[in-house]
Amino acid sequence: MDDSADVKAPEAHDGAAPLRRLALFEVVAEQLREMVLEGELLPGSRISEKRLCESFEVSRTPLREALKVLANEGLVELLPNRGAKVTEVDPREVADLFEVMVELEALSGQLLAQRAGDAQIEELRALHRQMLEHYRRQERVEYFRLNQRIHRRLAEISGNGVLLELETALNLKITRARYAANMQLGRWDESAREHEAILEALERRDGEALARAMRDHMRKTGDAVLEGLAAR
Amino acid sequence: MDDSADVKAPEAHDGAAPLRRLALFEVVAEQLREMVLEGELLPGSRISEKRLCESFEVSRTPLREALKVLANEGLVELLPNRGAKVTEVDPREVADLFEVMVELEALSGQLLAQRAGDAQIEELRALHRQMLEHYRRQERVEYFRLNQRIHRRLAEISGNGVLLELETALNLKITRARYAANMQLGRWDESAREHEAILEALERRDGEALARAMRDHMRKTGDAVLEGLAAR
DNA sequence: ATACTGTATTTTGAATTCAAAATTCAAAGC
DNA sequence: GCTTTGAATTTTGAATTCAAAATACAGTAT
Structure with a gap:
C-alpha cells in the first residue's frame, strides 16, 4: 500500500531459485x-x-x-x-522438556558417530574453535549464536530429519525458558569444556561416549536453566 | 454415509471441566x-x-x-x-520417525517404572486383558483401537507432558504410514506377546527391562511398517 | 454499600469481497 | 509440427464486512 520494499526474488532465468517470497x-x-x-x-x-x-x-x-x-x-x-x-513458562514443563531433549541429544550422538563424514567433523571442529575464540574474547552474543549454530549443525549432520525438526521445535521453548530465567549464556566455562568433550568423542567416532557427552551437556544445561527459573 | 456425530465430547476425566464449544x-x-x-x-x-x-x-x-x-x-x-x-508418505521419513519414536518409547518406559502407581498398573493390565480378548475374538478394529489407547495411556502415565505431546504427534504420522502400507493391524500375535512383556516388566517395575521391551516393540512395529511400505 | 440484571460497547469468529498471482488455452511465429 | 506469447479464467492472498459472543458498565433492588 505504501513504500514498503517488496521482497521478491531477482528475476532469474536460471533454474535453482528456491527462494520464495514468503506469505x-x-x-x-x-x-x-x-x-x-x-x-x-x-x-x-x-x-x-x-x-x-x-x-x-x-x-x-x-x-x-x-x-x-x-x-x-x-x-x-x-x-x-x-x-x-x-503461554506461561511453567518450570514443570521446562523440566519435562529437558527430560526429553536429553534423550534426543543422546540419539543425535549415536547417529553422528555412525554418519558424520570427515569433512563434517572438521567443519564442526572449526565452528568449535571459532566459538572458543568468542569465549576467549568474552563476546557473549556471538558465542551464544555460534553455540546455537553448532547444536543445529549437529542435529543436521545426524541425518534424521524428524530428529532435526523436533530438536528445533523444542529448542524454541528452551530458548524462551532461558530468556525467562535470564540465562541466555550462563555456564560459559563449563559449557565450553563439555563442548570439547563432545568434539573429542565425535572425532574418535565413539558413539557411546558421544551420546553420553551430549546427554550430559544437555542435562547440565537443563539443571542450570531450572535453577535460574526457580531463583526468579 | 459417514459418521459425523463424533465431533465433540472431548469431555472426560478429572475435575475442572474446561467444556468449551470448539471453533x-x-x-x-x-x-x-x-x-x-x-x-x-x-x-x-x-x-x-x-x-x-x-x-x-x-x-x-x-x-x-x-x-x-x-x-x-x-x-x-x-x-x-x-x-x-x-504430503507424500516418504519411507525415508518414516524410518526417521521410528528411529526417534523408539527412543521416546524407551524414555517412557524408564519413567513409567519410576512413576506408575499400583492402580495405574492394574488399569493397564485390565486394558491389556481386554485387548487380548479382542485378539482372541479376532475383532480387528476394536483390537487396534485398544492398542492405540494403551499406548496413549502409557505415555500419559509416564507423567511427562512434552513426551505425551510428541508421541501423539509422531503417532499421527505413524498411523498414516500404516494406512499407506495397509498395515493397520499386522503382526497380531507377535505384537500381543510384546505387549505381555511390557506389562510384565512394568509390574516388576524394572525400568531397564521395560525400556528395552518398549523399544523392542516399537522397533519391530517400525520394521513391519517399512516392509509394508517397500512392498507397495 | 453490595449484588444482580439488563443494556451498550468491544472483541472475536466467520463470510464475503477485492486484488494479485498462477494456470489455462488458443493463436502466432519459427 | 513445435514452441512461445499473451489474454481469459481460475485460484489464492489479504482486507473488509457482518454476526455472535464476551466484557464493561450503569441502574436498580435488596
Missing part, C-alpha cells in the same frame, strides 16, 4: 515469535488483535493465521472467543 | 486429519479450497486456518500462491 502470515509469525521469545510480549499477557494489527500494519486475517502457527508451537494459547494469550 | 476451524481440521490419515485424500494430491469448502459447507476462512494446522502437523504442505497438497 504475510509467515512474516508476522516470525516477528511474533521473536517478540515472545525475547519477552517483549510478557508470559500470561492477553494479546489484543487490534493493537497488534495496528503495530504490524496488517489486517486481522494474516495476524490470526500467524497466531495459529504460534499456538501450534506452544508459544501462545488460543482461548475460544476470548482471544490469545502468551 | 469451526478445529472441527474442519479434525475432519481433514481423518481424511488424510485414512487415505481419503491421496498423498500428493492437490487440495482445491473451493471443492473442500463446498463439501464441508464452510467458507474459505476456517478451511484455510485448518489447513495451517494440518501443515504444522506435517500432513499437508502449503505451497505459496499455489494452494495445498497432501
